[in-house]
Amino acid sequence: MPKAIVVNKENELNRETHYLLIVDASSSMSPLTKSTISGVNEQIDSIKQLEKEHPNQSYYMSFIHFNNVVTVEYTDRPAGALENISEKNYNCNGMTALLDAIGVGVRDLNQKISDKVSSGLATAVVVIITDGEENSSIEFDGKKVKSMIEELQETKNWTFTFVGANIDSISTAKNYGINVNNVMQFSADEISNQKVYRSMSKSFKTRAMSMDDGSYKSDVFLSDDDKDVTSK
Numbered sequence: 001m002p003k004a005i006v007v008n009k010e011n012e013l014n015r016e017t018h019y020l021l022i023v024d025a026s027s028s029m030s031p032l033t034k035s036t037i038s039g040v041n042e043q044i045d046s047i048k049q050l051e052k053e054h055p056n057q058s059y060y061m062s063f064i065h066f067n068n069v070v071t072v073e074y075t076d077r078p079a080g081a082l083e084n085i086s087e088k089n090y091n092c093n094g095m096t097a098l099l100d101a102i103g104v105g106v107r108d109l110n111q112k113i114s115d116k117v118s119s120g121l122a123t124a125v126v127v128i129i130t131d132g133e134e135n136s137s138i139e140f141d142g143k144k145v146k147s148m149i150e151e152l153q154e155t156k157n158w159t160f161t162f163v164g165a166n167i168d169s170i171s172t173a174k175n176y177g178i179n180v181n182n183v184m185q186f187s188a189d190e191i192s193n194q195k196v197y198r199s200m201s202k203s204f205k206t207r208a209m210s211m212d213d214g215s216y217k218s219d220v221f222l223s224d225d226d227k228d229v230t231s232k
Contacts, residue, residue, distance in 0.1 A: 015211055016122040018060045018076060019047060019204075020109050022101050023090070024130040025065040028166075028188070030092040032131070035190040039197030041084040046201040051079045054208045062109055066101035067094030068136040076112050095136040102128060102176070103140030106148055117157045123218065124158045125207075127200060131165040131188045133172070146177035153179060159218045161203075163196055165230075182221045187231040195229035202226065 021043060023036060040063065047059045059079040064072050073089055106126060116122035134142075152158035161182040162173040173183045184199065186192045203221050210216040 015056065016058050016060065016116060018109060018113050018122055018124045020062040020105050020124065020126045022105050022128045023065045024096065025090060025092045026067045026096045026132065027093050028131055032188065032190060032193045033090065033092055035193040037085055037087065037090055039194060042197045042201055044082045044084055046204055047079045048082060050204060050208050054212060057208060057211060062105065064101055064105045065090055066097050068097050070097060070101045070104050075108055096130065096132050096134055097137045098130055098134040099137035099140040099142060099145050102145050103148065110152065127161045127163065129163040129196065133167050142175055146175065150177040153177065156218045159221050161221050179219050181219055184222060184227050184229060186229050189231055192229055192231045199226035199229060
């Protein structure tokens with residue numbers, strides 16, 4: 001297992017952040033198509049801006065969406081090469097292969113960056129957004145995904161955040177081995193969905209500042225105010 005990074009002001013390494021965004025595109029997400037596209041583009045813009053504001057940090061992004069099929073739009077693309085998405089990249093139908101999406105995304109990213117992580121050059125952030133329960137995965141089951149997440153999370157170099165609607169997000173996150181400090185509940189409506197992406201952008205800004213000042217902790221990504229963005 002890779003050793004955890006000790007991040008402090010004396011650490012002169014060029015700190016890389018590798019961001020994996022996994023978004024549900026099953027049929028139930030169809031009413032949220034517009035706000036999801038807008039939200040993903042907001043994430044892309046935020047990542048680009050963070051790299052400008054924090055020149056000692058560099059950012060890479062992977063984007064996956066899923067229904068009963070996992071679609072990898074791109075893996076570990078540098079911030080400067082990111083382009084906004086449209087309905088050509090994201091449209092909703094089918095069922096929910098949530099476990100396959102997590103398994104494929106995390107496995108592929110880990111294969112690309114494991115050497116950088118173990119040598120202290122990189123950390124990873126994974127954000128999983130779904131409005132329903134797993135119902136159609138083939139390659140990965142809950143046990144396999146939980147084992148993978150727990151092993152990576154224990155290194156203190158991988159942060160996993162689970163965002164759910166219409167389900168018990170905390171229980172689901174526990175079943176997948178995700179730290180419950182990084183769980184968000186949202187409502188399956190456009191206003192709440194927009195809040196999800198705003199909260200993620202805010203969390204990345206806070207994280208970037210903590211990496212600059214040496215206070216970064218992988219188990220704290222969401223603020224308490226952002227753990228429930230449901231419509232009330």
